[in-house]
Amino acid sequence: MICPGCGRTWDDARRTTFLGCTRCWDTFRSELRNILLDVQGTAESHVAPPLRDQVAARRRIELERKLQEAVAREDYVAASALRDQIAQEVL
Amino acid sequence: MNLPWLSDDPGIVLASRVRLARNLDGLPFRGALPPSAARDFCERVRSSLDPFGYGTLASDASSDAVELADSLTIPTDLVENGSPWLALRKGARGVLVLHDDHLRAWALRPGFDFPGALDDLVEVESDIALLGPFSRDPDWGWRTASPEDVGTGLRAGALLHVPALWLARRLSSLSDGLDVLGGRLRCAWHGEALGPLVVASNRITLGRSELDLLHDLERWTRRISEEEERAARDLVEHWGGELRDAVQRSDAVLGAARLMSESELQQRMALLALGIRLGWLPNRRGGDVLRLLLGTRQGTLRARRAGEIPEGHAQLDDLRASEARVLWGLAGE
Numbered sequence: 367m368i369c370p371g372c373g374r375t376w377d378d379a380r381r382t383t384f385l386g387c388t389r390c391w392d393t394f395r396s397e398l399r400n401i402l403l404d405v406q407g408t409a410e411s412h413v414a415p416p417l418r419d420q421v422a423a424r425r426r427i428e429l430e431r432k433l434q435e436a437v438a439r440e441d442y443v444a445a446s447a448l449r450d451q452i453a454q455e456v457l
Numbered sequence: 458m459n460l461p462w463l464s465d466d467p468g469i470v471l472a473s474r475v476r477l478a479r480n481l482d483g484l485p486f487r488g489a490l491p492p493s494a495a496r497d498f499c500e501r502v503r504s505s506l507d508p509f510g511y512g513t514l515a516s517d518a519s520s521d522a523v524e525l526a527d528s529l530t531i532p533t534d535l536v537e538n539g540s541p542w543l544a545l546r547k548g549a550r551g552v553l554v555l556h557d558d559h560l561r562a563w564a565l566r567p568g569f570d571f572p573g574a575l576d577d578l579v580e581v582e583s584d585i586a587l588l589g590p591f592s593r594d595p596d597w598g599w600r601t602a603s604p605e606d607v608g609t610g611l612r613a614g615a616l617l618h619v620p621a622l623w624l625a626r627r628l629s630s631l632s633d634g635l636d637v638l639g640g641r642l643r644c645a646w647h648g649e650a651l652g653p654l655v656v657a658s659n660r661i662t663l664g665r666s667e668l669d670l671l672h673d674l675e676r677w678t679r680r681i682s683e684e685e686e687r688a689a690r691d692l693v694e695h696w697g698g699e700l701r702d703a704v705q706r707s708d709a710v711l712g713a714a715r716l717m718s719e720s721e722l723q724q725r726m727a728l729l730a731l732g733i734r735l736g737w738l739p740n741r742r743g744g745d746v747l748r749l750l751l752g753t754r755q756g757t758l759r760a761r762r763a764g765e766i767p768e769g770h771a772q773l774d775d776l777r778a779s780e781a782r783v784l785w786g787l788a789g790e
Contacts, residue, residue, distance in 0.1 A: 372489045384557065386489035388482050388592035388600045391607075401604045402597070406663040407639065411597050411608060414666035417477070418579050424572070424668060 369393040426455050460528060460751075461549040462567045462616065465744040469682045471616040471654075473571045475578045475671070476553075476563035478601045478610035479591040486602040487540055487555045495541040495555055502554045502588060503543060509584045511545040511552065523756030526646070529616070532556065533647040550577045552585060557602045558610075560585055569678060571613060571671050597663060608663030613671055614656040615678040616645060618747065620727035620734075621688035622681075623653040631684060636660070640677050653727045654750065657681055689731060704732030708741070711749075711785040717778035726750050749784045753777050 368375055371389030376397050379385050391398060402409040414420060429452045436445035462472035484490070484498065503513060515522045515531055517540070526533045531544045535556045543554040550564040562585055564577035592600040599610040606612065622628050628651045632642040639661040645654040657677055659670045692700055707725035711717075730746040732738045751757065758776055 371483075372485045374489060382488055384486060384488050384602045385604075387485045388480055391592075391594050391597070391600050398604060402607070402663060405605050406608070406661050408664040409597075410664055411594075412664045412666055412669075414609075414668075417575075417582060417609075417611075417667050420666060420668050421575055421579050425576075428572075 367393060422455060426452060429455065460530065461565060462529075463744060463747055463751075464567060465742045467618060467743045467747065468568060469617055469619065469685050470569040470678060471618055471747070472565055472567055473569055473574045473613070473615055474563060474565045475571065475574045475611065475613045476561050477578060477582060478558040478561050478599065478606045478612070479582075479585065479589070480559045480600055480602065481589070482592045484559060486559070487542075487557055488602075490540070490555070492541055498559070499541055499543040499554050502552065502560070503545065505588055506545055506552065506584060509547065511547045511584075514544040514546040514551065516543045517541045523759065527754035527756040528751050529645055547581075550581050552581065558606065560588065560591075569615070569675075571615075571675055574613075575667075575671065605660075606662050609665070609667045609670065611662055611667045611670055612658055613674050614658035615674065615681075617655050617657060617678070617681060617685070618653060618730065618743075619655055619681065619685045619688075620653040620730040621692055622685050623651070624724075624727050624731065625688040625692055627684065627688055628655065631681065635677060638677065639673065642681075652723060653730065654747075689734065692731070693735065700728075701732070701737055704728045704735075704737050708732070708738055711781050714778045714781065716774040717781055718774050719777065722753060722777060722781060745785070749781060752784050753780050 369386055369390045370393070372386030374386035374390065376394050379390060379394065385391065385394075399409045415423075429448055433445055433448040433452065436442075436448055480486070484494075487495065490498070499516065503511075515525050522531065522536045525531045525544075526536045531553070535542055535544070535553060540555070542556055545552045545554065549566065551562075553561040553563065562578060562581040564574045564581060566574040566577070594600050594607070598608040601607045601610055619628070622631065628642065632651065635642045635657065639659065641658050641660040642651070642655055643658075644651050645656050657674065659674050662670070707728045711725060711729070726746050726749060729738065729741065730743060733741050733743050733746065755773075758773075758780060
């Protein structure tokens with residue numbers, strides 16, 4: 367089988383350990399599934415939010431933890447600043 | 458050598474680096490891309506990112522690319538791949554163009570700071586978005602040039618200075634253990650045997666979220682740091698007096714040697730780094746050893762002593778010793 371995107375065969379890809387183009391992912395799908403099981407230990411994807419959203423969520427959790435700590439030690443100036451920062455993150 | 462991760466008093470974790478691989482449909486990967494199309498693509502990326510403040514750090518035509526690879530500023534295998542490529546940088550973040558994948562966005566923070574590096578990476582991802590849309594597989598996520606990167610396309614690495622683990626010969630078993638957990642431990646320079654400067658990274662990129670992959674790496678990095686401290690304690694316990702003698706001899710030898718093989722220098726630098734950490738060399742600092750380590754690499758010697766690089770091993774040992782005397786002498790002043 368030859369990839370219509372780059373003209374490469376599966377043997378080419380196996381020899382170099384690199385694919386020729388993104389269409390190779392469609393052309394050599396069943397072969398790649400086996401390779402993924404071997405190199406990644408899985409051929410199943412994990413549906414995660416975009417990286418930007420993951421990072422923003424992590425940042426919000428961290429700020430909320432700091433806010434709780436500030437409230438616990440009755441540092442209301444810091445708590446107020448953190449609350450404003452969280453509000454801005456949400457926006 | 459102006460490196461964002463090199464401080465005078467570095468800890469075990471020198472730097473935290475993250476990168477994302479992104480590719481375009483309709484453009485072959487590096488191995489199937491004609492050189493003229495590769496150069497056109499590099500130019501397109503350079504001109505698109507120029508308004509965002511990215512400067513050209515190095516390209517395939519750059520004469521100092523090997524020195525940049527020696528100083529861990531750009532990956533060694535990028536320089537060795539033989540086809541057009543480009544490295545763009547904005548502070549401690551940037552984009553590698555045609556390093557296997559079409560684009561590899563990266564960010565680096567000194568010390569152990571993956572959350573900070575990830576914040577920076579998100580900004581680079583946003584900057585390169587105008588070059589997209591990027592190729593995404595309905596089942597497997599971001600499509601990459603190699604099945605080893607598909608899914609998140611995220612590769613994160615902690616640059617670690619582990620002289621005690623190397624001297625105690627414990628790196629191989631640590632590397633085997635990390636491999637089982639889905640990680641990888643390799644020399645800081647691609648393709649070289651494990652030495653005192655290593656990179657711990659994720660091997661798996663599919664089936665987990667980016668943050669989950671980073672949490673694993675953070676946990677492994679802490680564990681390796683603990684193992685390095687344990688190895689240092691064990692070396693002191695077993696070799697106390699002899700170890701201190703070897704450290705202080707190395708300090709003297711580097712200031713006076715006329716011939717120095719690569720392996721001898723590596724051994725002595727590891728002893729010195731350990732001695733500094735143990736407080737046995739109060740006038741020296743950890744950064745001095747790292748500057749020496751980077752400054753005596755062959756590519757750096759070539760770049761600094763253009764025209765002086767000899768053919769034979771003896772002459773190269775002479776040059777290496779000479780550079781070591783200068784760097785170590787300057788560090789002691």
